[in-house]
Amino acid sequence: MKKISSYIWEYRLSYLGAVLSLLIAVTLDMLSPRLMARVVDDVVVGGNIGKLPGLLLGFLGIGLGRCIFQYTKEYTFDKNGAKISGDMRRDLFRHVQGLSADFFDRTNTGELMARVKEDVDRIWDALGYVGMLLIEVIYHTAITLTSMYLLNWRMAIIPTAAMILCGSFAVIMERKLGQVYEEISEENAALNTVAEENLAGVRTVKAFAREKFEIGKFLSHNKRYYELNMEQSKVFVRYYPCFTVVTRVLPLLTILVGGKLVIDGGMTLGQLTAFVEYSGSIVWPMEMLGWLTNSFSAAVASNKKIKKLYEEKPTVTESTDPVKLEKVRGKVCFDHVSFHKADQYEILHDISFTVEAGKTLGIMGATGAGKTSIVQLLQRMYDATDGAVYLDDVDIRKLSLRQLRTSISYVMQDVFLFSDTIQENIKLGKKAYIDFKTVRRASTQAQASEFIERMENRYDTVIGERGVGLSGGQKQRISIARALAKKDPILVMDDSTSALDMETEHLIQQTLKTLENTTKIIIAHRISAVRNADEILVLADGAIAERGTHETLLAKRGLYYETYLSQYGECKGGESNVLQFV
Numbered sequence: 001m002k003k004i005s006s007y008i009w010e011y012r013l014s015y016l017g018a019v020l021s022l023l024i025a026v027t028l029d030m031l032s033p034r035l036m037a038r039v040v041d042d043v044v045v046g047g048n049i050g051k052l053p054g055l056l057l058g059f060l061g062i063g064l065g066r067c068i069f070q071y072t073k074e075y076t077f078d079k080n081g082a083k084i085s086g087d088m089r090r091d092l093f094r095h096v097q098g099l100s101a102d103f104f105d106r107t108n109t110g111e112l113m114a115r116v117k118e119d120v121d122r123i124w125d126a127l128g129y130v131g132m133l134l135i136e137v138i139y140h141t142a143i144t145l146t147s148m149y150l151l152n153w154r155m156a157i158i159p160t161a162a163m164i165l166c167g168s169f170a171v172i173m174e175r176k177l178g179q180v181y182e183e184i185s186e187e188n189a190a191l192n193t194v195a196e197e198n199l200a201g202v203r204t205v206k207a208f209a210r211e212k213f214e215i216g217k218f219l220s221h222n223k224r225y226y227e228l229n230m231e232q233s234k235v236f237v238r239y240y241p242c243f244t245v246v247t248r249v250l251p252l253l254t255i256l257v258g259g260k261l262v263i264d265g266g267m268t269l270g271q272l273t274a275f276v277e278y279s280g281s282i283v284w285p286m287e288m289l290g291w292l293t294n295s296f297s298a299a300v301a302s303n304k305k306i307k308k309l310y311e312e313k314p315t316v317t318e319s320t321d322p323v324k325l326e327k328v329r330g331k332v333c334f335d336h337v338s339f340h341k342a343d344q345y346e347i348l349h350d351i352s353f354t355v356e357a358g359k360t361l362g363i364m365g366a367t368g369a370g371k372t373s374i375v376q377l378l379q380r381m382y383d384a385t386d387g388a389v390y391l392d393d394v395d396i397r398k399l400s401l402r403q404l405r406t407s408i409s410y411v412m413q414d415v416f417l418f419s420d421t422i423q424e425n426i427k428l429g430k431k432a433y434i435d436f437k438t439v440r441r442a443s444t445q446a447q448a449s450e451f452i453e454r455m456e457n458r459y460d461t462v463i464g465e466r467g468v469g470l471s472g473g474q475k476q477r478i479s480i481a482r483a484l485a486k487k488d489p490i491l492v493m494d495d496s497t498s499a500l501d502m503e504t505e506h507l508i509q510q511t512l513k514t515l516e517n518t519t520k521i522i523i524a525h526r527i528s529a530v531r532n533a534d535e536i537l538v539l540a541d542g543a544i545a546e547r548g549t550h551e552t553l554l555a556k557r558g559l560y561y562e563t564y565l566s567q568y569g570e571c572k573g574g575e576s577n578v579l580q581f582v
Contacts, residue, residue, distance in 0.1 A: 004123070004303065007084045018076035019135060025069035026140050028062045030147055032277065073132065081128025089120045092306060100316040101381040102341065110193025115309050118188060119302035126299035134292055137285040144282045151271050151278075155258055159282050162250045166243055170293045173239040180232045181301035187228055191221045254279040316380050322400040328407040329357040329392050330489035330519035332378065337387035339373060347373050349543045351387070353535070357489070360512070360520040362530025364563065365539030371523045372413060373542075375492050378521075379405055409483035411496035413523075415475040422452055423459040426482045434485050442485035445511045447504050448477035473500050480508065491515065494523045505529065527564050536560065 008015060093116060141163060148156035198214050258272040267275075332355045339348040348370045355361045363371050377384055380396055389396050396404055417425050426442060427434045439459060443449040451474055455461045463470060470478070476496055483491060491512075497505045505528060512520055513532070524530050531550040538546040538559050546558050553560035 004084075004127070007087055008127070010087075011080045011083065014076055014080050018073045018080065018132070021069040021073035021076065022132065022136055023139060025066050025073060026136060026143060028065045028069070029140075029281070030143050030278075031062055032059065074129075077132040078128050081124050081131070084127050085120050085124035088123065088306075089116055092116055092120065092309070095310060098314055099312055100314045101376070102315055103312055105341070108189070108193040110191070110195065111189035112309075113192050114185065114189040115305055119185065119305050122295075122299045122302040123306075125295055130292060130295045130299070134296070137292065141282060141285045144278050144285075148275065148278050148282075151275055152258075152261070152267050155254065155261065155267070155275055158253050158257065159250060159279060162246050163282070163285075166246055169239050169242045173235060173293050176235045180228060180235065181298045182304065184225070184228045184232065184298075185301055185305050187221065187225045191218075191225050194218050194221050250282070251276060251279045316383055316401070318401055319398050322403075323394050323398045325392055325394065325399065325403060328403070328489045330407070330517075331355065331357045331390075331392050332361075332490065332519060332521070333390040333393070334374070334377075335388050335390065337377065337384045337389060339370075339377060339382065339385050341382070346385075347542050348377075349541075351544060353537060353544070353547070355519055355521065355535075357392075357519055358517050359535075360522065360533040362533030362536040363521065363523045363539065364525065364527070364530060364536065364560065365545075369539035370542040371539055372494055375410065375494055375521065375523065378490075378492070379408055379410065407488050408490045408492060409486045409488040411476075411479050411483045411491075411493045413494040413496070415472075415479045415496075417463055417470075417475060417478060419463065421457075421460050421462050422455075422478060425463070425478060426459075426485050428482055438485050439481075442481040443478075445484050445508075446477045446481035447500075447507050448474070448481050451477075473504070476500060477504075484511075487518075489517070490519045490521070492521045492523070493529075495525060497524070497526070497529055502528065527560075527567055538563075 096112060096116070145156060145160060145163070148159060194217055198218065254276055255272075258267065258275055261267045262269055262272050334351050334353050337348060337351045338346060340346040351370075351374065353361065363374065365371050373382075376382055377389055378391075378396070380389075380401060383397065391399065391404065391407070418428070423436065423439050424431070426439045436459070440449065443452055443459075452458055452461070477500070480493070480496060483493075497508060500508070505526075509529070509532065512522075520533075522530050522533060527550075530536050534549070535547060536550060536553055537544050538553070540559060546553055546556060546560055548556070554564060
């Protein structure tokens, strides 16, 4: 993780200018009481009216200078805070994108949203407006106390004691707020997760009439979030009046003690006037301590959460010197591959097969048999526990992840479409290289052009989040078009025609036959999707139970035969017709 100090260092010159403007503005502010003392002693008491114009010009100069430098320092601090927060959010998002699939298996989307948005925003506050005020409070306090000690060191003891008292309150409050803010950050992530899941699955919620249950679940987290914020408010309210009392009593004590000194001749009336102004000026930093402590505690808690996220490391890493394939032909080989996730049972056991470039492999099996896991291992979403996976006779762990994954067009079982135009969704992955002609050809091959061209804006039609507004079959056909448009050497179709009618599926099967130079891995529950494959694997409990062509598997009368019988036997007239077909 890049330290916050490293981000600040990148903008050091800008921050230096901002701090310099801040110092000048505060210093000018501290000159006003000095001039006021001169007005009282020389003009009011001494009767020297000739000095008044010069003193008034001094006040005007101070006002103009403060106006210029106050604007400069506030604008620069805000600009730097915004830039740094943008850099932090960019780096954090890149880090999250670089993590392996197992991280996302155990992490909620809402939690990641909270880290990338709310937590970075709190740090933004600390590096911008809050940070500026912290520096200003420290310098303002130091120069004010110095001016007071130069005027009368005995009188200066009073505000010094008040500052020490307020500082003690601030430290106590910061410690109490720190723990509360960590809990608020965690509950904020949980609240985001519940809201995100509910809104993404709102149609499922309505279909099962679960609105009341989901509202109750959201309200329980919302109540906890409210309680934590109230706990934070109670800490703040408990200690903030202490700052207020001190700041109200301080000017009164200054006038009483200073008045006695003026009567006794220990200081002039002008000096007392300046001292009263300084006392009023030092009240502001004391009042700000409570609020600044509150905001700073939130930023510290958020930084801890972000650091914890940065501690996550990808389990799938690239070789330091990856092999570069000049041209990917598409030969795929699994050599005695076994796989299980952390603390889970074995998903795949001793899987071995080879698909020559341009050939077709069909994979069947019951739900949970491990079919999709084979594809995930091929893409290196996970690494095999035992054995090895090869692409063109090279262990995929020696290849760069980019070359490996850009060589595979994957039509996922769970279709995901972005909230964008149909054309941009089809171009996904190779937007810079795929033209409209290719998009249209791929859509025609995927049997999607017919319904796309009936839409008002055709390929420029914006589809909703996750393809809202399209049927399951339409989403699958756009997903297939996206894979075909890439023209990668390997095409994987993971149960990608399940929502299509038999006629449309048959037409897509005919398209696949024309892809002679593409290695095809077809995962399906329908025998019609794999029957023309060069080899078919039947998985059971994570292992290969049967393998062969469509005809040889039927002749074995095993799992494949039973599946065929359940899908076609009854409509063809029973087992006798199956045997006749063989």
